[in-house]
Each structure stands twice: as C-alpha cells, then as structure tokens.
Amino acid sequence: MAAIIETRNLTKIYGGKVKALDDLNISIEEGEVYGLLGPNGAGKTTTINLLVTRIAPTSGTAIVNGFDIVKNSLEVRKSIGVVPQDLTTDEDLSGFENLKMVSQFYDVPAEEAKERIHKLLSMVSLDDVKDRLVRQYSGGMRKRLELIAGLVHDPKILFLDEPTLGLDVTTRTQMWKYVREIQEKLDVTIILTSHYLEEVDALANRISIIDHGKVLATGTSEELKSNLKGDIILATMKTDKDAETLMKYPGAIEAKENGPRAVRLKVQNSDEELPKIIQYISGNSLSITRLTVQKPTLDDVFLEYTGSEIRSEEPTDSRQEMMNLRRLRR
Ligand SMILES: Nc1ncnc2c1ncn2[C@@H]1O[C@H](COP(=O)(O)OP(=O)(O)OP(=O)(O)O)[C@@H](O)[C@H]1O
Ligand SMILES: [Mg+2]
Numbered sequence: 001m002a003a004i005i006e007t008r009n010l011t012k013i014y015g016g017k018v019k020a021l022d023d024l025n026i027s028i029e030e031g032e033v034y035g036l037l038g039p040n041g042a043g044k045t046t047t048i049n050l051l052v053t054r055i056a057p058t059s060g061t062a063i064v065n066g067f068d069i070v071k072n073s074l075e076v077r078k079s080i081g082v083v084p085q086d087l088t089t090d091e092d093l094s095g096f097e098n099l100k101m102v103s104q105f106y107d108v109p110a111e112e113a114k115e116r117i118h119k120l121l122s123m124v125s126l127d128d129v130k131d132r133l134v135r136q137y138s139g140g141m142r143k144r145l146e147l148i149a150g151l152v153h154d155p156k157i158l159f160l161d162e163p164t165l166g167l168d169v170t171t172r173t174q175m176w177k178y179v180r181e182i183q184e185k186l187d188v189t190i191i192l193t194s195h196y197l198e199e200v201d202a203l204a205n206r207i208s209i210i211d212h213g214k215v216l217a218t219g220t221s222e223e224l225k226s227n228l229k230g231d232i233i234l235a236t237m238k239t240d241k242d243a244e245t246l247m248k249y250p251g252a253i254e255a256k257e258n259g260p261r262a263v264r265l266k267v268q269n270s271d272e273e274l275p276k277i278i279q280y281i282s283g284n285s286l287s288i289t290r291l292t293v294q295k296p297t298l299d300d301v302f303l304e305y306t307g308s309e310i311r312s313e314e315p316t317d318s319r320q321e322m323m324n325l326r327r328l329r330r
Contacts, residue, residue, distance in 0.1 A: 004030040004157060004189050005051065009060035012046050012213070020046040022213035023060065028191060028206075030156075033183055035204030036193040037298075039306055043213040044193040045085075048161050051191070052082050065156050078106075081150035081188075085161040088146065091135035095126055095145050098134060099152055106153035113152065120148040123185065124178045140171035144178060151186065158182075160192040164199060176202050197298045207298075209305050216305040224301045231270035232294040233277065236262045238287035245284050251276055261289075270295070 005028040012021040021043045028034045036044045049055045051064055053073035061068055067075040089098045096117065103113035121127045124144040134142060143164065150158055163179065164172040180203065183190055194200050200207055201221050208218045217224055230253060237243040243261045251273055258264035267273040270293045281288055303309055 002030055003027045003063075004032075005034075005062065005064050005191070007047075007051075007060070007062040010047070010050060010057055010062050011059045012043075012050060012055070013058040020213050021050070021057075024210070024213065024215060026208055026215060026218065028189065030189055031183075031187065032206055033179075033190045033192065033204050035200035035207040036191065036210060037195075037197070037200050037207055037302065038210040039308060040195075042211045042306075044210065045161060046213075047210070048082075048159055048191070048193060051076075052080060052159055053077055078153075079156050081153065081155035081158045083146050083150040083158065083160045083163060085165060087142065089134050089142065089149055092133065094131045094133055095121070095137070095141075096130040098145065099149060102149050102152045108153055116152060116154065120151055123181060124148055139167060140174060143167060143171075143175060147175070147178065147182070151182065151188070154186075155188065157189045157191065160190060162194055163192060164194070164196065172196070172199070173202075179203055197302060201298045209302060211306045217301070221298055225296045225298065228296045228301060228304055229268060230266050230296065231268075231273075232296075233265045233267060233270055233274065234258060234262065234290075234292045234294060235265070235277075235288055236290040238289055242286040242288070245286055246281065249277060249280055251280075 005026070007024050007026050010021055010024040011019070013019050024043070024047065036047060038044050046055070050057055051062055051069060053069050053076050056070065061070045064076045065079040067079070069076055090101070093101070099117045099120070100113065103117065108116070118127070121130050124147060126141060126144055129137065129141060134145065137145065147160075147163065160179070164175045167175065176199065179190065182188065192200070192203060204221070206218065206220055207224060209216045209224070217227070219227070235246055237246055238261070240261055243257070243263050246263045247255045247257070249255065249265060252265040252267055254266035256264045265277070274293065299309065
C-alpha cells in the first residue's frame with residue numbers, strides 16, 4: 001500500500017514562540033480512516049490546517065496525494081475535501097443549492113455535478129429534504145450536509161475535524177454509519193480528529209496519539225491496547241478477610257482495593273492468569289461473589305501515553321460544544 005499522505009519533520013511554530021508541531025512524521029495509506037487523537041493543544045488542528053494548506057509550516061513539509069504542501073498547494077487543494085469544525089453551509093439556501101454552489105466553486109461540469117449531488121444526498125438520507133432551507137434542518141441533518149459538501153468535487157482525501165462535535169449520542173452514532181459508508185462506497189481516504197475516544201475507536205483503522213506536537217504512539221486500536229500489557233481483574237469477595245488474602249495474590253503486577261470487599265488486580269494476561277486466580281481462591285478457601293475481567297480501553301491507552309485523561313480536558317470542549325449546539329439550533 002502506498003502512502004497518500006506523508007509528513008516529513010513537519011514543524012509549526014506560531015509567532016516564533018509556540019511550538020505546536022515538533023518534527024511530526026506520520027504516514028497515511030490510501031483507503032485508510034486515520035484518527036488523530038490528543039488532548040487540547042496537542043496539535044491536531046494545526047496538523048490538519050497544514051495538510052490542507054490553510055497555514056504554512058515553519059520547517060519540514062508533507063506530501064499529500066503526490067503533491068508537496070509547500071510547493072504545490074493548489075494541486076493539494078484540488079485533490080482534497082475538508083469538513084472543518086465550524087459549520088460552513090449557507091442557512092438561507094437549500095441543501096441542494098449549497099451543494100450546487102460548492103460544485104461551481106470547484107468547476108465540476110453541471111451534468112456530472114447533478115449526478116454526484118444526488119448520489120451524495122441519498123447516501124446520507126437527505127434526498128427528501130434537499131429543497132428545504134438549511135436553517136430548517138436539524139443539527140444532525142446539517143452535519144450530514146456539511147459532510148457531503150466536502151465530497152462534491154470527488155476528492156481522493158477527506159479531512160474531518162471533529163465531525164460530531166455538538167451532536168447527541170444517537171445522532172453521533174448515526175454519523176459514524178454514514179462516514180463508514182462513504183469510506184467504503186466512495187473509496188476515499190479519511191483523516192479525522194476527535195476528542196471522543198469512542199469515535200476514533202469506532203471509525204479509525206489506525207490511530208496516532210499526539211501530544212505537544214509529537215507522535216506518542218501509532219497503531220490500530222487493538223495494537224495500542226495490547227501494547228499496554230496488562231488486563232484488569234475485578235473481584236468482589238464475601239468477607240474483608242477474603243479480600244485481604246486475594247490482595248496478596250502473587251501473580252499480580254498490581255493489587256488495589258476497589259470498594260468494600262472488592263479487589264482490583266492488574267495482571268499481565270488475564271487469559272493465562274484467571275485459572276490461577278481461581279485456584280488461589282479455592283486453595284485458600286476464599287468465597288467470591290463476583291469476578292470480572294476488563295480488557296484495556298482506548299481510555300487507558302490514552303492515559304498511559306499522555307499522562308492525562310481526555311475527559312479532564314472537557315471544560316474547553318464542552319464550552320465549544322455549547323457554542324456549536326447553539327449554532328446548530330439557530
Ligand atoms: N494561531 C495560533 N497562534 C498561536 N498559537 C496557536 C495558534 N493556533 C494554535 N496555537 C497553539 O498551538 C498549539 C496546538 O494547537 P492546536 O489547535 O493545533 O491543538 P489541538 O490539538 O487542535 O487542540 P484542541 O483539542 O483544543 O482543538 C496550542 O498550544 C495552541 O495554543
Ligand atoms: Mg483542534
């Protein structure tokens with residue numbers, strides 16, 4: 001598989017002071033859905049803005065679809081679609097008119113545009129409301145329109161910056177379905193940023209965790225999780241004494257109290273360790289009321305690499321989300 005995007009020591013320093021990107025090297029293959037995950041200020045939007053040639057790098061460069069972002073920015077722009085975080089469609093036009101306008105902007109021949117617009121509208125189930133003014137759209141409809149507006153000129157690569165920010169959980173999962181369908185049917189490479197771990201987990205086949213402008217880890221969600229080396233076993237015991245004895249289980253990397261009579265054991269591999277724990281329990285005549293195994297989540301991976309939970313960054317995000325919601329409702 002050939003790389004469709006390759007960054008080469010991509011660096012961005014704002015105003016001579018803020019190093020937002022620090023020798024970033026990532027390689028994205030054709031046909032991938034690639035997720036950029038990182039806390040606030042990690043450099044995600046900066047990366048996107050550089051790749052879509054909205055801003056210029058301080059040093060280093062990137063090749064996007066065979067074109068250099070510094071030397072051939074015009075060609076780069078023609079071959080990509082961008083769905084920015086902020087809404088861009090015109091509320092005083094219908095959905096169809098909005099898409100028509102985009103097609104004219106990109107000089108797509110009228111017949112071809114018509115066909116493509118109809119195809120896109122039906123892909124995201126907007127055919128029935130295509131002639132309605134966008135201001136009458138629900139938040140979810142509007143986001144779907146924004147999504148396909150980035151695809152009218154048949155780009156090879158689609159950039160999605162926070163595609164579901166401000167949507168409720170149900171509408172968000174619906175959006176995921178559409179994004180997946182688009183990727184499969186239109187054969188487009190997708191790069192997305194998100195501060196929803198579940199979203200990156202559900203959509204991206206490869207993920208880069210970035211922080212302070214550097215890549216901390218790259219891999220599939222499964223690879224990142226298995227690199228953590230450690231599963232969690234949660235046990236609730238019948239008595240305090242039973243819990244105390246289980247805490248001394250020798251095969252654990254780590255043993256912690258986890259509430260009344262509950263023990264949290266971190267083990268190398270739960271599949272191998274579980275039978276031994278059960279042996280230990282019966283060998284010591286302990287009584288157990290509950291036993292569960294927890295495989296690491298992307299949350300744990302994120303915590304391990306960045307040292308902070310993505311949710312602790314919520315204040316800025318929810319503020320932004322509230323603003324977006326207001327805009328969506330208007
Ligand atoms: N125009 C700018 N001028 C100066 N500093 C900037 C500018 N844009 C971004 N920065 C800084 O660069 C760093 C990276 O910002 P960026 O917006 O790329 O992060 P992000 O990962 O998208 O964060 P968020 O999750 O909050 O959107 C931050 O320290 C930010 O304050
Ligand atoms: Mg951002």
